Amino acid sequence: MTLTAPAHEDSMARRASRMASRCRHWLSDLSVSGRVGLTLVLLWLVLAAVGPLLAPYGVGAFVAPEVFDGMSARHWLGSDYMGRDVLSRLLSGARYTVGLALAAALLASGMGAGLALIATVSPRWVDEVISRLMDTLVSIPSKVFALVLVAAFGSSLTLLLLIAAATYTPGAFRIARALAVNLYQMDYVQVARARGEGRLYIAGAEILPNMIHPVLADFGLRFVFIVLLLSGLSFLGLGVQPPNADLGSLVRENISGLGDGALAILAPAIAIATLTIGVNLLIDALPGRGRRITGGR
Amino acid sequence: MGHATPKHGSSGTMAAGRLILRRLGSALLTLLLVSVVIFTISALLPGDAAEEALGQSATPEAVTALRHQMGLDQPAHLRYVRWLGGLVTGDLGQSLVASMPVGQVIAGRLPNSLTLAGLTAAVAVPVALAIGILSALYRDTRLDRALNLMTLGMVAVPEFLVATLAVLVFSVTLRWLPSITVVRETMGWAETLRGYAMPVMTLACVTVAQMARMTRAAVIDQLSRPYVEMAVLKGQAPTRVVLVHVLPNAIAPIVNAMALSLSYLLGGAVIVETIFNYPGIASLMVNAVTSRDMPLLQACAMIFCAAYLLLMLAADVCAILANPRLRGR
Numbered sequence: 269m270t271l272t273a274p275a276h277e278d279s280m281a282r283r284a285s286r287m288a289s290r291c292r293h294w295l296s297d298l299s300v301s302g303r304v305g306l307t308l309v310l311l312w313l314v315l316a317a318v319g320p321l322l323a324p325y326g327v328g329a330f331v332a333p334e335v336f337d338g339m340s341a342r343h344w345l346g347s348d349y350m351g352r353d354v355l356s357r358l359l360s361g362a363r364y365t366v367g368l369a370l371a372a373a374l375l376a377s378g379m380g381a382g383l384a385l386i387a388t389v390s391p392r393w394v395d396e397v398i399s400r401l402m403d404t405l406v407s408i409p410s411k412v413f414a415l416v417l418v419a420a421f422g423s424s425l426t427l428l429l430l431i432a433a434a435t436y437t438p439g440a441f442r443i444a445r446a447l448a449v450n451l452y453q454m455d456y457v458q459v460a461r462a463r464g465e466g467r468l469y470i471a472g473a474e475i476l477p478n479m480i481h482p483v484l485a486d487f488g489l490r491f492v493f494i495v496l497l498l499s500g501l502s503f504l505g506l507g508v509q510p511p512n513a514d515l516g517s518l519v520r521e522n523i524s525g526l527g528d529g530a531l532a533i534l535a536p537a538i539a540i541a542t543l544t545i546g547v548n549l550l551i552d553a554l555p556g557r558g559r560r561i562t563g564g565r
Numbered sequence: 566m567g568h569a570t571p572k573h574g575s576s577g578t579m580a581a582g583r584l585i586l587r588r589l590g591s592a593l594l595t596l597l598l599v600s601v602v603i604f605t606i607s608a609l610l611p612g613d614a615a616e617e618a619l620g621q622s623a624t625p626e627a628v629t630a631l632r633h634q635m636g637l638d639q640p641a642h643l644r645y646v647r648w649l650g651g652l653v654t655g656d657l658g659q660s661l662v663a664s665m666p667v668g669q670v671i672a673g674r675l676p677n678s679l680t681l682a683g684l685t686a687a688v689a690v691p692v693a694l695a696i697g698i699l700s701a702l703y704r705d706t707r708l709d710r711a712l713n714l715m716t717l718g719m720v721a722v723p724e725f726l727v728a729t730l731a732v733l734v735f736s737v738t739l740r741w742l743p744s745i746t747v748v749r750e751t752m753g754w755a756e757t758l759r760g761y762a763m764p765v766m767t768l769a770c771v772t773v774a775q776m777a778r779m780t781r782a783a784v785i786d787q788l789s790r791p792y793v794e795m796a797v798l799k800g801q802a803p804t805r806v807v808l809v810h811v812l813p814n815a816i817a818p819i820v821n822a823m824a825l826s827l828s829y830l831l832g833g834a835v836i837v838e839t840i841f842n843y844p845g846i847a848s849l850m851v852n853a854v855t856s857r858d859m860p861l862l863q864a865c866a867m868i869f870c871a872a873y874l875l876l877m878l879a880a881d882v883c884a885i886l887a888n889p890r891l892r893g894r
Binding site: 403405408503506519523533541 | 828
């Protein structure tokens with residue numbers, strides 16, 4: 269034991285340093301726009317995680333004497349329609365937008381990839397049933413589908429998460445299935461089948477690891493679509509409900525300041541744009557063709 | 566697509582006809598399945614239309630009576646068949662909020678939405694084609710990169726940011742355009758143009774970006790083919806290669822891209838019509854959601870899905886007709 273432990277540690281250290289050098293390599297290969305994207309994405313992830321701690325004022329506190337104030341030393345992004353600090357509300361809104369969208373995109377990509385793997389390794393009729401269902405769901409425009417779901421079930425935070433995930437699962441499934449079906453024809457998968465490996469093993473150990481990169485790129489796109497969907501819904505007043513507010517709700521609640529060109533309405537809208545553009549730039553800079561298999565909101 | 570290699574002309578036309586018929590059948594089947602999905606989701610609604618219509622103070626007897634009158638006490642599959650029958654015969658039921666037939670409410674709004682979509686397509690398609698072909702022609706140059714960055718940004722930006730910025734610039738600062746679109750019968754040309762300018766611009770922004778990116782991809786895909794290499798080796802100018810050799814072959818993917826991007830217009834309309842207070846189907850649907858007017862919502866959702874499937878069908882048909890192996894002759 270005492271003899272093997274240092275060797276083990278050594279290999280751990282070596283592996284860590286190899287990882288670090290690979291990361292550095294990857295970073296130096298990244299184009300300028302890709303680096304901008306990466307910076308924006310990291311910035312928003314950090315702000316969503318610790319933002320409320322940085323907020324100078326309480327989210328619901330009425331702190332400014334004037335409504336729709338411009339930039340000032342006390343209120344960096346001015347005040348909103350009720351005299352609250354825009355920066356504080358933005359930081360808390362970012363948490364809802366990024367958090368909800370991240371969870372929903374994870375769920376959508378996970379379910380899409382999972383269903384795709386099931387469809388690929390299962391008997392033909394299972395594939396037909398799942399594919400037919402997903403094809404049907406794909407032909408309902410995503411905003412329309414989400415509106416019908418909101419009308420039927422309401423829009424609590426949990427429901428919004430599930431609705432967004434359900435709306436973008438069919439798209440994720442389509443892409444993952446196309447990848448999985450291709451991989452299933454590969455020789456090494458056929459060899460594994462001939463060896464008598466179980467379906468679960470083939471799906472999890474042979475196919476999944478080889479489709480993970482495009483699926484991750486697709487996950488980034490789903491995230492963007494979901495951010496746009498959720499903030500669109502909130503903008504319509506059908507998404508995150510008060511007193512909670514995501515970035516879309518912030519735009520909506522300050523819409524009366526549009527006539528004055530208030531910062532309170534521009535700041536959250538531009539915040540959303542920097543987040544989604546950042547993710548898009550990053551995905552676009554990823555190596556390998558075919559990372560953008562389909563667009564489509 | 567395109568397996569059938571006709572021996573002579575007429576069988577090619579036949580094959581194309583059969584393919585188109587099969588696509589049509591598949592689209593109709595999908596529409597039927599979509600109607601099942603939409604009906605199922607809206608039938609899961611906790612509480613029903615009768616309770617909704619009578620309000621909270623209604624007696625249980627009154628609710629039961631109304632439920633019976635509206636046919637809500639029947640099992641779900643019977644209600645679905647009745648609803649579908651109504652859909653096919655044009656009887657879309659009674660709007661709960663407007664208390665008039667859904668068909669009438671929609672008939673008043675549909676032309677407006679079609680006008681908006683038509684105008685947007687008329688603006689977006691030529692611009693997108695130009696940007697897409699230009700950036701394919703000059704691919705990997707500074708121009709291409711600038712255009713790529715621009716379209717990438719436009720794809721990612723929410724419609725309401727474009728709309729609010731447009732209002733801010735053109736209505737508030739410059740005072741050129743009205744911030745809401747009023748549709749009246751008696752409007753003159755100039756007035757109509759001014760009213761439509763901003764909604765069309767906003768919708769076109771998102772659509773153009775999508776379309777241009779897909780057009781570029783389609784053209785570049787063709788550029789890597791052997792026949793293009795041949796044309797280049799013959800010493801033809803790049804412009805001629807693209808316009809004479811590549812474009813005719815890229816028609817099918819480009820039309821496909823157009824149809825797909827025009828379908829994003831359907832989603833964009835939901836936001837844009839609401840912002841500019843435009844009396845179209847999408848803003849009607851948003852109102853139906855807020856007032857939980859299910860018959861109206863179902864009808865609107867079906868219209869959107871039908872429009873989407875129609876666009877996809879059109880793209881498929883164009884692809885089939887553009888394929889010389891299937892065109893006959």
